[in-house]
Amino acid sequence: MNLHAVRAIYAFEMARTARTLMQSIISPMVSTSLYFIVFGSAIGSRMPTVGGVSYGAFIVPGLIMLSILTQSISNASFAIYFPKYTGTIYELLSAPVSAFEVVLSYVGAAATKSVVLGLIILATSAIFVPLHVEHPIWMAGFLFLTATTFSLVGFIIGILATGFENLQVVPLLIVTPLTFLGGSFYSIGMLPPFWQKVALFNPVVYLISGFRWSFYGFADVGVGASVAVAFGFLITSLAIVGWIFKTGYRLKA
Amino acid sequence: MQAILQISNVSKVYASGFQALKSVNLDIQKGEVFALLGPNGAGKTTLISIICGIAKASTGTVTVDGHDNVRDYRASRSLIGLVPQELTTDAFESVWATVTFSRGLFNKAPDPTHIENVLRGLSLWDKRHNRILTLSGGMKRRVLIAKALAHEPRLLFLDEPTAGVDVDLRRDMWQLVRELRASGVTVILTTHYIDEAEEMADRIGVMRRGEIILVKDKVDLMRDFGKKQLSLQLQRPLRRIPPELLGYSLDLSADGSELMYTYDAQDERISIVGFLKHLGDLGIDFRDLRTTESSLEDIFVSLVKEKS
Ligand SMILES: Nc1ncnc2c1ncn2[C@@H]1O[C@H](COP(=O)(O)OP(=O)(O)O)[C@@H](O)[C@H]1O
Numbered sequence: 001m002n003l004h005a006v007r008a009i010y011a012f013e014m015a016r017t018a019r020t021l022m023q024s025i026i027s028p029m030v031s032t033s034l035y036f037i038v039f040g041s042a043i044g045s046r047m048p049t050v051g052g053v054s055y056g057a058f059i060v061p062g063l064i065m066l067s068i069l070t071q072s073i074s075n076a077s078f079a080i081y082f083p084k085y086t087g088t089i090y091e092l093l094s095a096p097v098s099a100f101e102v103v104l105s106y107v108g109a110a111a112t113k114s115v116v117l118g119l120i121i122l123a124t125s126a127i128f129v130p131l132h133v134e135h136p137i138w139m140a141g142f143l144f145l146t147a148t149t150f151s152l153v154g155f156i157i158g159i160l161a162t163g164f165e166n167l168q169v170v171p172l173l174i175v176t177p178l179t180f181l182g183g184s185f186y187s188i189g190m191l192p193p194f195w196q197k198v199a200l201f202n203p204v205v206y207l208i209s210g211f212r213w214s215f216y217g218f219a220d221v222g223v224g225a226s227v228a229v230a231f232g233f234l235i236t237s238l239a240i241v242g243w244i245f246k247t248g249y250r251l252k253a
Numbered sequence: 254m255q256a257i258l259q260i261s262n263v264s265k266v267y268a269s270g271f272q273a274l275k276s277v278n279l280d281i282q283k284g285e286v287f288a289l290l291g292p293n294g295a296g297k298t299t300l301i302s303i304i305c306g307i308a309k310a311s312t313g314t315v316t317v318d319g320h321d322n323v324r325d326y327r328a329s330r331s332l333i334g335l336v337p338q339e340l341t342t343d344a345f346e347s348v349w350a351t352v353t354f355s356r357g358l359f360n361k362a363p364d365p366t367h368i369e370n371v372l373r374g375l376s377l378w379d380k381r382h383n384r385i386l387t388l389s390g391g392m393k394r395r396v397l398i399a400k401a402l403a404h405e406p407r408l409l410f411l412d413e414p415t416a417g418v419d420v421d422l423r424r425d426m427w428q429l430v431r432e433l434r435a436s437g438v439t440v441i442l443t444t445h446y447i448d449e450a451e452e453m454a455d456r457i458g459v460m461r462r463g464e465i466i467l468v469k470d471k472v473d474l475m476r477d478f479g480k481k482q483l484s485l486q487l488q489r490p491l492r493r494i495p496p497e498l499l500g501y502s503l504d505l506s507a508d509g510s511e512l513m514y515t516y517d518a519q520d521e522r523i524s525i526v527g528f529l530k531h532l533g534d535l536g537i538d539f540r541d542l543r544t545t546e547s548s549l550e551d552i553f554v555s556l557v558k559e560k561s
């Protein structure tokens with residue numbers, strides 16, 4: 001195991017974030033605050049409580065998930081696409097590092113950022129709504145698992161991408177809609193019966209539901225199903241990454 | 254001498270279907286400076302990329318100090334430093350950070366003293382806190398070299414290190430290669446500048462269209478292919494080359510005052526003595542004479558031309 005390399009890449013990636021600290025911290029704080037002002041206060045004040053929780057508090061887990069999914073993907077995809085684009089990837093390809101070490105360091109860094117981001121949003125939320133987390137260990141577990149999985153997804157996108165515009169397609173056209181439709185801002189139970197069935201095909205529903213359960217103890221789907229989907233995602237992503245490295249696909253000429 | 258690099262039957266067909274290398278075989282000895290010459294598109298960068306693990310060979314094997322570069326890539330890559338042809342550097346990182354990063358990537362424990370030495374040796378010490386994007390092209394090239402030296406490689410590739418760089422850097426680079434060689438590092442460089450190969454290399458390989466068409470000690474190459482020319486300033490101009498001398502390879506200047514004799518450097522003594530004697534027999538006197546030797550450049554041009 002080339003631990004020096006893992007450390008070097010991880011530190012390099014974290015330093016990149018540190019340089020754009022304003023962007024990385026202030027921007028999620030601002031957008032979260034906006035969500036609370038619009039959905040929490042303006043609209044939420046006219047909404048009944050959901051499962052005994054005020055609407056503002058109800059949307060917190062969904063908001064965090066929304067950010068984690070999109071930010072993990074864009075962080076990790078950019079991290080590996082950028083060296084490909086500038087050509088500096090030559091150094092990574094010629095270094096004595098294994099595929100596993102490369103994934104561990106890039107995905108580890110991207111996931112770290114996402115977890116930190118999730119915690120920032122959580123802290124910002126606490127300013128606006130009374131929060132309580134019923135199952136903190138589970139919450140941390142879901143946070144970690146989702147951040148890791150979607151950083152892996154981002155890593156895959158970054159490797160397959162042939163242009164900067166490709167990086168945006170999946171987060172914008174797939175992940176964001178699935179998250180909005182996945183019960184970030186409402187309970188699936190509020191939908192008409194037909195759409196409730198359709199929603200169950202949306203994997204993000206399971207992630208948000210499980211995460212919300214860790215906060216408030218109630219969920220749209222069973223926690224077991226949420227855990228299964230989260231791990232299913234993780235294993236699928238790992239398998240794709242493994243295949244990419246095995247074939248050298250789009251990395252080596 | 255022991256080979257540090259062995260390339261056996263390496264060929265490369267790119268995804269586009271283009272065959273960039275046709276069964277290349279080459280051994281590089283420990284501690285030598287090897288210059289790979291060849292016109293653009295000959296396949297020099299492709300060969301280096303395969304050795305370093307950036308491209309995959311279509312056939313054949315590469316071993317670095319006995320380690321197969323695919324099966325045993327950790328051991329083989331640890332020994333190699335690469336300065337790529339293109340100026341591909343980070344932008345927002347500092348010089349110090351990017352060079353330190355390279356050392357870590359190659360699984361070496363941090364060693365600020367070594368990094369300092371490398372940076373000082375490349376006149377980068379004063380710039381260590383600068384962001385790379387603020388540096389000139391020549392300075393960026395130095396950064397790439399520093400990155401390649403950060404992990405103390407035993408085999409260094411310099412892919413067209415002096416293409417488009419200023420005179421200072423060129424001179425520094427030559428000095429650096431001499432120092433590396435003295436410390437036992439094997440250096441393989443590609444270049445368009447023949448004087449560079451002539452200046453630095455122990456051996457020279459010439460590539461053309463994906464093949465290595467020649468590998469020779471520089472001295473032998475110069476001797477085997479070097480043509481010498483003898484110029485004679487004549488006492489009395491000649492109107493034409495006398496028929497008795499048509500067996501020699503001769504040229505006469507337009508005004509008839511200078512006679513140029515081109516001969517093979519290998520049997521120098523015999524041919525000059527014979528020729529001068531022949532002139533004397535014909536009563537052709539000369540005031541002055543000088544010899545010129547063809548440079549590696551001429552040799553190279555004639556080689557690449559001959560075979561095409
Ligand atoms: N990724 C690639 N795909 C297809 N052809 C390539 C690729 N890289 C290089 N080539 C072609 O291979 C040949 C050799 O290129 P290269 O190794 O860069 O030559 P050199 O370094 O000697 O100038 C060139 O004709 C070049 O166009």
Ligand SMILES: [Mg+2]
Binds near residue numbers: 298299413
């Ligand atoms: Mg080249």
